[in-house]
Amino acid sequence: MATDKPLTKNIEEGRAPFNFKKYTAAGGYESVHKVVKMEPTDAVELVKNAGLGGRGGAGFNTGLKWSFVPPPDGGPRYLVINADEMEPGTFKDRLLIENDPHLLIEGMITTCFALQSNCGYIFLRGEYTDCEERLLKAIKEAYDNGMLGKNVAGKKGFDLDIYLHTSAGRYICGEETALLNALEGKRANPRAKPPFPQVSGLWGRPTVVNNVETICNIPGIVTHGVEWYQALGKGDYVGTRISGVSGRVNKPGCWEVPVGITFRELLEDYAGGMQDGYELKAFLPGGGSTDFLIPEHLDLPMDPGLVQKAGSRLGTSLIMVLDDKTCPVGCIRNLIKFFAHESCGWCTPCRDGLPWVEHILNNMEEGKGSLKDIEILDEMTRYMGPGNTFCALAPGAVEPLQSGLKYFMGEFEAHINHGCSYN
Amino acid sequence: MNNIIASTVVKARELTAEEIKEIEHEKTHYPYTQAVGLEALKIVQKYQGWVSDESLLAVAKYLEIAPDELEGVATFFNMIFRRPVGKHVILLCDSVACWMLGCDSLQGHITKNLGIEYGETTKDDMFTLLPVPCLGACDKSPVMMIGRETYTHLTAEKIDQAIAHYRDGTPVDQDLE
Numbered sequence: 001m002a003t004d005k006p007l008t009k010n011i012e013e014g015r016a017p018f019n020f021k022k023y024t025a026a027g028g029y030e031s032v033h034k035v036v037k038m039e040p041t042d043a044v045e046l047v048k049n050a051g052l053g054g055r056g057g058a059g060f061n062t063g064l065k066w067s068f069v070p071p072p073d074g075g076p077r078y079l080v081i082n083a084d085e086m087e088p089g090t091f092k093d094r095l096l097i098e099n100d101p102h103l104l105i106e107g108m109i110t111t112c113f114a115l116q117s118n119c120g121y122i123f124l125r126g127e128y129t130d131c132e133e134r135l136l137k138a139i140k141e142a143y144d145n146g147m148l149g150k151n152v153a154g155k156k157g158f159d160l161d162i163y164l165h166t167s168a169g170r171y172i173c174g175e176e177t178a179l180l181n182a183l184e185g186k187r188a189n190p191r192a193k194p195p196f197p198q199v200s201g202l203w204g205r206p207t208v209v210n211n212v213e214t215i216c217n218i219p220g221i222v223t224h225g226v227e228w229y230q231a232l233g234k235g236d237y238v239g240t241r242i243s244g245v246s247g248r249v250n251k252p253g254c255w256e257v258p259v260g261i262t263f264r265e266l267l268e269d270y271a272g273g274m275q276d277g278y279e280l281k282a283f284l285p286g287g288g289s290t291d292f293l294i295p296e297h298l299d300l301p302m303d304p305g306l307v308q309k310a311g312s313r314l315g316t317s318l319i320m321v322l323d324d325k326t327c328p329v330g331c332i333r334n335l336i337k338f339f340a341h342e343s344c345g346w347c348t349p350c351r352d353g354l355p356w357v358e359h360i361l362n363n364m365e366e367g368k369g370s371l372k373d374i375e376i377l378d379e380m381t382r383y384m385g386p387g388n389t390f391c392a393l394a395p396g397a398v399e400p401l402q403s404g405l406k407y408f409m410g411e412f413e414a415h416i417n418h419g420c421s422y423n
Numbered sequence: 424m425n426n427i428i429a430s431t432v433v434k435a436r437e438l439t440a441e442e443i444k445e446i447e448h449e450k451t452h453y454p455y456t457q458a459v460g461l462e463a464l465k466i467v468q469k470y471q472g473w474v475s476d477e478s479l480l481a482v483a484k485y486l487e488i489a490p491d492e493l494e495g496v497a498t499f500f501n502m503i504f505r506r507p508v509g510k511h512v513i514l515l516c517d518s519v520a521c522w523m524l525g526c527d528s529l530q531g532h533i534t535k536n537l538g539i540e541y542g543e544t545t546k547d548d549m550f551t552l553l554p555v556p557c558l559g560a561c562d563k564s565p566v567m568m569i570g571r572e573t574y575t576h577l578t579a580e581k582i583d584q585a586i587a588h589y590r591d592g593t594p595v596d597q598d599l600e
Contacts (some may be wrong), residue, residue, distance in 0.1 A: 129572075184457065252562035
């Protein structure tokens with residue numbers, strides 16, 4: 001029987017990841033043997049029909065993204081894996097790479113066949129040193145066993161190389177066009193879109209940039225089919241995903257869950273609820289660049305559309321809880337400090353706006369704010385909002401601020417009068 | 424501060440055989456040498472501890488990249504050190520999950536014990552303390568790295584133990600890492 005946990009079936013806490021032999025014995029690399037017997041365009045269609053949404057945060061249909069790559073013209077085409085996990089509160093790709101590196105490699109091989117690409121890069125954040133070592137080992141094993149190099153899996157003419165690139169910091173590298181600049185050896189400023197990377201990406205060639213978890217879904221979908229994949233979700237939802245919780249809960253962590261469970265199920269059934277003595281005040285549903293939600297939203301299914309209606313984004317689906325003993329203004333200040341530091345400085349609203357907001361929040365922390373500051377903060381959320389900046393960094397950065405102003409206005413006002421009263 | 428492009432004093436040093444070997448290996452991964460720039464800076468930093476002007480010029484020359492372009496890359500990435508750092512770099516995560524669980528007081532502890540603020544190096548050149556954005560281990564907050572090792576569920580005692588380990592080889596408890 002096919003597994004109901006395709007992403008984590010090989011993961012066992014405290015055990016070293018499977019090597020090639022064990023991974024293959026557990027059904028690994030099946031999707032490669034299967035896909036090489038298909039027409040590449042049929043493989044793209046299969047993934048499109050499965051309804052897999054990208055797991056980097058935007059949630060766009062993966063197969064549809066692939067279908068925008070123009071037909072082969074004889075030149076290189078690239079698959080680039082975004083493993084630059086730096087969104088505050090996000091730690092899922094680390095789990096997948098550290099514990100089952102072959103799953104990512106298998107997903108990349110199968111994807112490259114579908115995209116008719118002969119070259120894949122993994123863009124890994126430099127701080128993930130265990131991931132680096134394990135990936136290098138897995139890639140070597142894949143070459144040694146005929147899964148990479150010439151005639152992959154015995155398929156005549158399917159040649160594939162996969163390279164690991166380790167980065168050296170900077171959140172902006174997670175933005176797909178900035179990532180491509182970084183990979184080309186340039187400063188990681190974002191590029192204008194269009195053209196989109198599928199048409200003109202790495203070195204001006206057709207390129208698909210996908211998140212680690214997205215690609216880890218591909219082996220299961222190709223091996224077991226669309227029907228199996230769609231049945232994994234709860235109700236009408238399709239597939240599984242890695243969701244998690246951090247903050248003052250009893251069992252912080254991340255788990256493979258059926259798509260469509262509610263925030264409450266994740267928080268209570270998986271994370272064991274709030275720690276004694278702490279109450280849930282609010283939560284960021286999918287990383288530091290998503291709007292706060294409050295306890296009344298707990299029974300929402302973790303669905304991008306419904307979360308958007310509630311005024312936020314599902315993002316990476318790793319939630320961060322804000323408890324009643326932690327200062328919400330301080331929490332927002334910390335997030336803004338992060339984004340101000342990580343702005344690439346390319347466009348003005350972000351480069352100047354975020355440090356300004358940080359400055360105002362620092363003043364408030366010390367009781368040096370004024371009522372006018374709240375007006376300025378409110379204005380800044382629009383000044384840095386969608387459409388005014390080159391990429392999504394600043395619009396994301398102001399999401400916790402704009403929802404913070406909505407839900408915690410009393411706390412902001414109290415800071416103006418007395419400074420921070422939390423310890 | 425640095426204006427190495429205009430400098431007539433600073434000259435490229437010779438890259439070592441090990442550095443060249445590793446840079447050559449990276450070159451096989453990319454169709455253009457510019458793409459090797461960051462990896463080459465990391466290789467130099469691995470051997471030299473940091474990227475001096477002389478090293479930067481050496482890499483630029485070796486890869487035939489304009490020095491100012493490579494400097495633009497070197498200064499963009501926070502894990503490339505353009506100033507000397509201690510033998511061990513302590514990267515303390517100061518992002519939101521670690522902040523909620525007390526990274527500021529842990530920083531205070533390190534500062535008190537080692538006598539260094541963020542961005543400073545101990546007098547004996549053993550440790551440099553730097554803040555680092557979210558290390559992606561928020562379920563095990565607070566976290567830090569020393570060199571290539573990640574330390575989770577930090578307490579003041581665990582930090583002391585880890586620092587002692589790097590100072591004089593005192594073994595670290597298994598559950599620390």
